[in-house]
Amino acid sequence: MARTSLGTFLYGSVFLPTVQLLFRKARHWPGVLRGLEVTRDVPYGPLPAQKLDVYRPAATGAASLPAATEPGGVARPGGLPVVIHIHGGGFRYFSKDTHWAMAAAFARTGALVFNVDYRLAPAHRYPAAFDDVVEAALHVARVAPGLGGDLSRLVLAGESAGANLVTGLAIALCWRQEDERLASLYDRLPAPRVLLPACGYLEVSHPERHAAERKIAPFIEGRIHQVTEQYLPDHRDPKPSHRFANPLAFLESAPPPDRPFPATFALVGSNDPVIGDTVRIAPAVRRLGATGETKVYEGGMHAFHAMRWKGLAKQAWTDQLAFMAKHQR
Numbered sequence: 259m260a261r262t263s264l265g266t267f268l269y270g271s272v273f274l275p276t277v278q279l280l281f282r283k284a285r286h287w288p289g290v291l292r293g294l295e296v297t298r299d300v301p302y303g304p305l306p307a308q309k310l311d312v313y314r315p316a317a318t319g320a321a322s323l324p325a326a327t328e329p330g331g332v333a334r335p336g337g338l339p340v341v342i343h344i345h346g347g348g349f350r351y352f353s354k355d356t357h358w359a360m361a362a363a364f365a366r367t368g369a370l371v372f373n374v375d376y377r378l379a380p381a382h383r384y385p386a387a388f389d390d391v392v393e394a395a396l397h398v399a400r401v402a403p404g405l406g407g408d409l410s411r412l413v414l415a416g417e418s419a420g421a422n423l424v425t426g427l428a429i430a431l432c433w434r435q436e437d438e439r440l441a442s443l444y445d446r447l448p449a450p451r452v453l454l455p456a457c458g459y460l461e462v463s464h465p466e467r468h469a470a471e472r473k474i475a476p477f478i479e480g481r482i483h484q485v486t487e488q489y490l491p492d493h494r495d496p497k498p499s500h501r502f503a504n505p506l507a508f509l510e511s512a513p514p515p516d517r518p519f520p521a522t523f524a525l526v527g528s529n530d531p532v533i534g535d536t537v538r539i540a541p542a543v544r545r546l547g548a549t550g551e552t553k554v555y556e557g558g559m560h561a562f563h564a565m566r567w568k569g570l571a572k573q574a575w576t577d578q579l580a581f582m583a584k585h586q587r
Contacts, residue, residue, distance in 0.1 A: 294365050302374075302397035303390070307382075310394055311354050311373045313365035314338065314405065337408030338370040339586050342391075342398055342427070346418025346561060348459070348481070349379045349387055349489040357420075359566060364415065367579055370407040372398050376423070380488035384462070387489075388502045391423045392430065392443055399446040411586045412450040414520070417561055419485075421458025421524075425509075425539070426502035428453045432515040449517035451586045453543075454578055457526045457561050460506035460535040462486050463493040471534045478531050506535055509542040521549035521585035525574045527558020549585065553577060 297312040315338075341364045345357035354361070354373040361373035376390035402409055414424040430440045432449050461467075465486040469479050486493055490503050501508050522543045526536035536552055543550030555562065555570050563574040 291362060294362060300397075303393045305377065305390075307375055307377045308390055308393060309354070309375050310397070311358070311361065312405065313361045313371040313373060315365060315368055337403070337411075338368060338406050339411040339413060339582075340398065340402050340407040340409055341365075341369045341371040341413040341415055342395060342424065343371055343373045344376070344391060344414075344416035344420035344423045345373070346416065346420040346457075347378075348485040349384075349419045349422075350485070351378070357564075360415075360417070360564070363566065363575060363579075364413075364582075367583065369413070370402060370405055372402075383488070384490045384503045385499070387419070388423055388426055391427055392439065395427060395447060396443055399443075410448055410451075412448060413452040413454065413582055413586055414450045415454040415456075416458075417456040417564070418459055419489075421455030422460050422462070422503070422505060424453065425455050425458065425460055425505040428520055429502065429505055429508060429512075432517045432519050433512070434516050449515075450520040452582050453520040453522040454582065455522065455524050455536070455539065456563060456574075456578070457530050457532070458506075458524065458535050458539070459485065459532050460504075460539060462490045462503045463496065463500065463507070465493075468532055468534060472531070474531045482531065506539055506542060509539065509546070512546065515546060519543060519546045519548040521581070522551065523578055523581040524550075524552045525563060525578055526552065526554055527560065527562045527570075528554050528556045529558060530560045530562075532560065551581065 293316050295314050295316050299309045300312060302308050302310055343357070343361050343364060345352050345354055354375045358373065361371045365371045372394065374391060374394045376394070377386040379387070399409065414428055416424040428450055430443055431447055434444050435441055463486070465482045468474060468482055490500065493500070522539065524536045524539050526533050530536070533554070537554070540550035540552040555574055558570055558574070563571045565571050566575060
């Protein structure tokens with residue numbers, strides 16, 4: 259127990275702050291954002307954490323891209339695909355500033371990308387993060403057409419906790435909900451074309467299942483339980499409202515969607531301690547009549563694709579972006 263507590267302290271107090279600092283500084287290196295326009299810290303709600311960054315291909319000979327819209331703000335066919343990207347971090351760590359490189363990678367495909375911050379646990383427990391993502395999506399619905407985006411080519415992407423949040427968002431966009439705010443979201447955004455939930459923690463309840471599926475180091479097992487306890491402390495008391503904390507469980511038993519569920523590509527490393535969730539999502543999506551693919555990358559750890567300079571990560575990104583290009587048309 260003492261060893262696990264020390265490991266948790268070192269991870270939270272030394273390792274994570276160092277990683278966050280390095281990734282934030284890296285975005286200022288010369289040339290890393292060449293060819294892109296970036297607008298930072300756009301508020302999508304009144305709370306301090308409710309901000310997002312917008313990435314898009316730089317316009318040629320103009321300060322900004324022309325709006326690809328018809329009168330009334332409806333996107334014209336031929337506008338830019340729209341990507342909503344949600345960062346990971348166990349619902350407790352990281353930000354859009356640590357995950358800028360992923361947003362940039364999507365923007366380099368010619369997409370309009372919204373890279374979203376949200377409130378973090380344990381100060382803000384479920385459903386705060388999901389509520390923020392819904393608010394961000396409503397903002398995207400309002401502004402994307404005016405920025406040249408074609409909302410009929412919507413892509414939802416995220417990793418780890420972010421994969422959980424975008425999968426929940428896909429559910430809200432494909433099954434009409436009774437909640438007034440979610441019903442408004444359903445009416446304002448079309449069903450996404452593509453869902454990219456990388457290395458997702460897709461069922462926050464029942465964290466013990468991961469150690470039952472494979473051997474996991476005590477420190478890692480403790481962190482998995484900590485994520486659950488700090489994000490969804492009442493997970494032992496299942497409620498219908500937990501649907502968006504456990505999107506995978508919903509997909510595995512859901513009735514047919516009201517709108518087609520998006521084509522889904524889920525990448526994961528073979529050494530990821532929560533690999534089981536990513537393996538389960540492909541058949542869950544296929545039972546709904548949609549394309550569902552899980553690809554396991556041998557030797558990859560959790561969120562290995564974040565280290566985009568490495569060969570395995572490069573291959574994962576090549577595969578993910580190829581899937582996106584194929585299915586967003």
